[in-house]
Amino acid sequence: MDGAATPVSTPAAGETLTxxxxxxxxxxxxxxxxxxxxxxxxxxxxxxxxxxEVRRRVWSHVTLNGEPFEYTGKGKELFFGFLLATVFIGLPYLALVLAIQFVSPLFTLLLIPVYIAAFVLIGMAIFMTYRYMASRTTWRGVRFHLRGKAGNYGWTYLGYALVTGVTVGWFAPTMTMRLAERIWGGMSYGDQKITWKRANSQNLYGPFAIAWVVGMVGYAAMIGAVIAMVSTRMQTGGEPGVAFMFQVYAMALVYALILVIASAAYHAAVLREIADSIHIGEARLALDVKAGALLGLTLTNLLILVFSLGFLQPVAMARSAKFLIQRLTSAGLAPLSDARQAPRGPKTGEGLADAFDVSLF
Known part of the structure; x- marks a missing residue:
């Protein structure tokens, strides 16, 4: 008996991300x-x-759909990157300092372009660190890859930093998200591009305003207290001594703790917004991070680092990775099985990042 064929629905290509x-x-x-x-x-x-070794261990304990990630970076790659940064950046800077001290003070004028170049290099260091770590991260044998040029990111970083300075910090949330777009919008798994679609799901400027006001008022109060202490000592004929320095450091510590607490809601909102804006195919990520939990992680990590004199830094790193991964979820399908291998990536590691003490992990 003739009849119309029943349409067969084709399942959407891809897999859910767990x-x-x-x-x-x-x-x-x-x-x-x-x-x-x-x-x-x-x-x-x-x-x-x-x-x-720390990265290799952390990566091996993180899974996607039951399969672990693998970190393939090598210590010698980081070491050679550091040597290159030392030769091409450290030595010229040292030569400039010596020229100022022993040749002519006129060389001091060169410090202005040096400071400008430093911001560009810091931006480049951040980009190159992401690029290196992506190229050394594999899943199912396929590498991640970051497109783009470090120089472009560096100049953009400088421009945003200048605008942030001119606006007394108020451009910072916009700067953070635009720089995140340049990183995550240029990332791919093999040849499968990770796309950036700004979610605008979080109110960044609300919690940022609280942190900004607390920071400015607290800083003004601390400076005022220091000036009052100095004035009192001058009137009584005393000079600042060890006790005075301890008081200043104690006030600075209290100020830093208050600022960390006031900033927790803002940093949590930034993490959620970045995750919400990352898409892989039709899959979108989500990060369930609350200010209180993030503050607890931050303070306990600081205590671990302080009381261990920095020895337990890998423990703090592992705690941070565990904190984020256990709160990361996804909805939708991602065509990961279609991914083809990405380019090898840079031969050396994060020399610039090490030179400027910029560390992502």
Whole structure:
């Protein structure tokens, strides 16, 4: 009997994204002590291999759809990147300082373009760190890849920093999101592009305004208190001593803690907004981070670092990774099985980042 054919629905291509982690921060204590002791023995040169081992362990305990990520970076790549940065940036800067001291004070004028170049280089360092880490991160044997040029990102970073300065910090939330777009909008898994669609789901300027006001009022109060203390000592004929310096440091510590607390809601909103704006195919990410939980993580990590004199930094890193991954979810389908291999990536690591002490992980 003739009849119209029943249409067959074709399932949407792709797979749902389920993130998992089995990170045990306590398991990083032994590695932390090992890295710390070897850094002392090698005058910190072991840090490149230590950082690589920490990343390798963290990556291996993070899964996507039940399959672990793999970090393929090598310590020698970070070391050679550091050597290149030292030769091409550190030595010229040292030569300029020596020229100012021993040749002519006129060389001081060159410090202006040096300071400008420093902002560009910091931006380049951030981009190059993301690019290197992406190229050394694989899943199912396929590498991640970051498109774009470090120089373009560096100049953009400088421009945004200048606007932020002119606006007394009020451009900072916009700067953060635009720079995040340049990173995540240029990222891909193999040849499958990760797209950036600004969600505008978070009110960034509300919590930022609270942090800004607290920061400005607190800073003015601290400076006023220091001036009053100095004035009192001058009137009584005393001079600032050790006790005075301890008082200043104590006030600075209190100010820093208040600022961290006041900024927690803003930083949590930024993390949520960045996650909401990242899309892989039809899949979109979400990060359930609340200000209180983020503040607790930040303060406990600071305590760990302070009381361990920095030795337990890998433990703090593992705690941060665990905190984020266990709150990361996704909705929609991503065509990950269609991904083809991405380019190899840079040969050396994060030399600029190490030179400017810019570390993402």
């Amino acid at each position: 993130f998992g982690q089995t990170i045990a921060p306590k398991a990083f204590i032994g590695l932390s002590l090992k890295n710390g002791l070897l850094n002392i023995v090698t005058l910190t040169l072991y840090r490149f291999w230590g950082k690589t």
